[in-house]
Amino acid sequence: MSNEDITLTAGTAEVHVSPANGGRISALRVDSLELLRQGDRFGCFPMVPWCGRIREGRFPEGGIVRQMPLNSPPHAIHGTARDGAWKTARVARNEAVITYDLVDPWPHPGRVTQVVTLAEDSLTLTMSVEARHDSFPAQIGWHPWFNRNLGGQDVTLDFEPAWQEERGDDHLPTGNRIDPKPGPWDDCFGMPDGVDVTLTWPGQLELKVTSHEEWVVVYDEQAEAVCVEPQTGPPNGLNTLPRLVTPLEPLEATTTWSWRRL
Known part of the structure; x- marks a missing residue:
């Protein structure tokens, strides 16, 4: 199938998927409200096979050190799949399945599959990484850019993390866990019972971001988006908390965004 943009609908909700532009969710509209910041770099892109920054783009593997391109000097950031063209495997009215084959500069052949499922009051994103031949460390994550302002109202965030990863001057976790601090943030938080963050645009919409994973990065230092x-896993996780993908055991993760109008 082609990799043209896909439109899914459910009730008054509409989502646009852009396989050719890094497999990202390029738009999410509820009634007439566009929830995601628009633009080629925004929407919501998949972070795979790693999330956030890798220190100096390097991580050890089997006695050698792998080097990724420094696309956020002095670090490598957000994986390689957001820069590639994904392929459409299947489309229905309210669900799409898209795939991406891991290629150079990532050293291991593998396949990423993302399932996008839209309901009238929720969007569920499920991603898996499968190893083709040899095992390798990997991470999965999503990077949504929610519009800070909807209908004239700025968003508020509500979440109760168990800890915050202390951030060093290089923007990477130091390894110390500290009590959560007030924002603005470009920080990773631990939620061992699962990610659960509520975004509220007063008088407009409440949206909950949930996941069974225990790590969430919150970035709200830009005026336009949150x-x-x-x-x-945390940023730099290929060095500090690697998850191994084997030919028998893929890495899988899911996040659900559920909303209600206010």
């Missing part, structure tokens, strides 16, 4: 990023 990012709430569920992921399978």
Whole structure:
């Protein structure tokens, strides 16, 4: 199938998927409200095979050190799949399945599959990474850019993390867990019972971001948007908390965004 943009509908909700532009969700409208910041770099893109920054783009593997391109000097950031063209595997009225084959500069052949499922009051994103031949470390995450302002109202965030990863001067976790601090944030938080963050645009809409994963990065330092990023490990996780993908055991993760009008 082609990799042209896909439109899914359910009730008054509509989602646009852009396989050719990194497999991202390029739009999400509820009634007439566009929830995601618009633009080629925005929407909601998949972070795979790693999330956030890798220190100096390097991670150890089997006695050697892998080097990824430094696309956010001095670090490598957000994986490779957001820069590639995904393929459409299947489309129904309210669900799409898209795939991406891991290629150079990632050193291991593998396949990423993302399932996008729209309901009248929720969007569910499920992603898996499968190893083709040899095993490798990987992470999965999503990077949504929610519009800060909807209908004249700025968003508020409500969540209760168990801890915050202390952030060093290099924007990477130091390894210390600290009590959560007030924002603005470009920080990773631990939620061992699962990610659960509520975004509220007063008088407009409430949206809950949930996931069984225990890591979430919150980034709200830009005027236009707020990012709430569920992921399978912390930034620099290929060095500090690698999850191994084997030919028999893929890595899978899911996030659900559920909403109600206010």
